[in-house]
Amino acid sequence: MPLFAEDTNALPIIMIFGLIVLIIILIVIAAIFFRFFKWWIQSVTTRANIGIFDLIGMQLRKVRPEVIVRSKIMAVQAGLDDSTGITSKALEAHYLSRGNVPLVIQACVAASKAKIVELDYKLATQIDLAGRNVLEAVQTTVYPKVIDCPGKDAGRETLDAVAKDGIQLKVRARVTVRANVQRLIGGATEETIIARVGEGIVSAIGSSDSYKHVLEQPDRISKAVLARRLDAQTAYEIVSIDIADIVVGSNIGARLQADQAEADTRVARAAAEGKKAMAQAREQEMIAQIEESRAAVVESEAQVPLAIAESLRSGKLGIMDYYKLRNVQADTDMRRTIAGTGNQPVTRSKQ
Numbered sequence: 001m002p003l004f005a006e007d008t009n010a011l012p013i014i015m016i017f018g019l020i021v022l023i024i025i026l027i028v029i030a031a032i033f034f035r036f037f038k039w040w041i042q043s044v045t046t047r048a049n050i051g052i053f054d055l056i057g058m059q060l061r062k063v064r065p066e067v068i069v070r071s072k073i074m075a076v077q078a079g080l081d082d083s084t085g086i087t088s089k090a091l092e093a094h095y096l097s098r099g100n101v102p103l104v105i106q107a108c109v110a111a112s113k114a115k116i117v118e119l120d121y122k123l124a125t126q127i128d129l130a131g132r133n134v135l136e137a138v139q140t141t142v143y144p145k146v147i148d149c150p151g152k153d154a155g156r157e158t159l160d161a162v163a164k165d166g167i168q169l170k171v172r173a174r175v176t177v178r179a180n181v182q183r184l185i186g187g188a189t190e191e192t193i194i195a196r197v198g199e200g201i202v203s204a205i206g207s208s209d210s211y212k213h214v215l216e217q218p219d220r221i222s223k224a225v226l227a228r229r230l231d232a233q234t235a236y237e238i239v240s241i242d243i244a245d246i247v248v249g250s251n252i253g254a255r256l257q258a259d260q261a262e263a264d265t266r267v268a269r270a271a272a273e274g275k276k277a278m279a280q281a282r283e284q285e286m287i288a289q290i291e292e293s294r295a296a297v298v299e300s301e302a303q304v305p306l307a308i309a310e311s312l313r314s315g316k317l318g319i320m321d322y323y324k325l326r327n328v329q330a331d332t333d334m335r336r337t338i339a340g341t342g343n344q345p346v347t348r349s350k351q
Contacts, residue, residue, distance in 0.1 A: 039069045048072040050088050063092050071105040078109040085121040099128045107134040111181075114142045119181050130185045137235075140179035144239050149173040149201070151194045158247065159198050161205035166253015169205055169214060171221075172245040173197060177236040187235030197241060200225035211248065218243040 036055040043050040050069055058065045068091045075086045086108065095101050104124045111119035117138055127134040149172070150156055158170035175197050180187065204224040208214050214221065222241040231238040308325075311317035 036065060039065050042073060043069055046073045046076055048076050048088075049082070054088055058092060061092065061096070063095050067095065067101055068092060071101045074102075074105050074109060078112060080108060080112060080121075084108075090121065094125050094128075097125075097129060099125060103133070103135050104128050107138045110135065110138045110142070114138070117141045117181060123181065127181065127184050132184050132235075134181070134184075137179040137181050137184050140177070140236075141181060144176050144178045145236075147175045147177060147190055147194060149175055149194050149197045151191070154194075158245075159201050160249065161202040162252045163205055163208045163211040163214065165210045166251055166256070167211035168249030168252045169211055170247040170249050171201055171205070171243060173201060174242045174244050176239040176242070177231070178239050180231075180235060180237045183233070184235045188233060189235060192234055193231065193236055193238070196230040197225060197238075200228055200230055215246060215248075218246060 036052055036059075039055055040050070040052045042048070048069065050072060055065045055069075058068060068088055071091055072086070072088055075081075075084075080086050086105070091101050091105075094104065104121070107124050107128075108119060108121055111117040111124075119134075119138060124134050127137065150159055158172050160168060160170055162168050175193060177190075177193060201221055204221045205211075205214055207224075208220075221243055225241050226238065308317065308322065312319075312322065
């Protein structure tokens with residue numbers, strides 16, 4: 001009997017404990033319901049097909065439900081249903097990949113409404129994860145963008161080119177481009193477009209026979225540059241190239257010719273100086289040779305008196321012969337002095 005009485009008293013305690021647990025569970029369910037009630041109601045009323053348990057799962061996976069719900073509602077209201085690949089699971093996957101889900105949905109909606117851009121959700125997510133602004137790319141496709149050439153950060157205001165006649169032309173151009181979303185991943189940026197267009201303009205002007213032809217028909221430059229397909233392997237498609245301004249610069253050809261003439265003059269002057277120095281050196285060499293020859297003559301003439309004395313001693317030369325020889329030498333020296341054509345006579349020693 002006492003044991004049965006103790007069991008009877010324990011029953012209300014168990015019921016109270018169970019009631020408390022049930023109340024706690026109901027409170028938790030109500031809190032969860034009210035936590036996601038707003039997003040669930042919006043999803044149901046807009047046919048976004050996101051259930052309450054999906055919202056709870058998002059919270060557990062550390063995904064912000066409001067981002068997914070708003071993005072899905074935006075896509076559904078724009079006519080992009082699950083058949084286009086825009087599902088709540090796909091949105092969650094892109095969110096967990098650190099992608100910008102609202103930006104991707106806005107880009108897809110803009111491309112769908114424009115009807116001139118072929119952009120699906122998968123390509124949009126790839127572009128977004130690659131670090132490109134997919135919405136800006138779609139907007140640039142719908143509304144082409146104008147790029148100044150040379151760019152604002154180039155450090156100069158014009159492109160300088162020289163025609164075949166040597167006249168310099170300073171050109172400013174504006175390039176209208178449209179984004180190509182198919183080549184947005186891996187495609188070159190605006191800097192490449194500016195560099196290629198600048199190179200094409202300089203080349204087109206350089207191939208012109210005269211600067212007057214360029215001034216008369218500036219569109220020839222645009223046509224020549226467009227024909228080179230400068231937008232290959234870039235993220236843009238060149239729509240048009242417009243020459244905004246052309247200014248005639250200095251005569252580079254005449255300046256180069258003047259510089260070349262001055263350089264040639266310097267070279268000729270240096271060559272002349274070299275020849276002059278060589279001639280002077282040759283003259284000094286000849287003077288030295290003359291002095292050597294004179295010394296040799298003096299040395300030879302010094303042997304004459306000795307030879308005459310030897311001849312007199314040996315009897316080969318008489319005294320009269322000697323006087324006749326002296327008279328001939330005196331006559332020769334006199335003639336030279338009168339004519340003034342020769343060097344000073346060499347002084348001969350008297351016997």
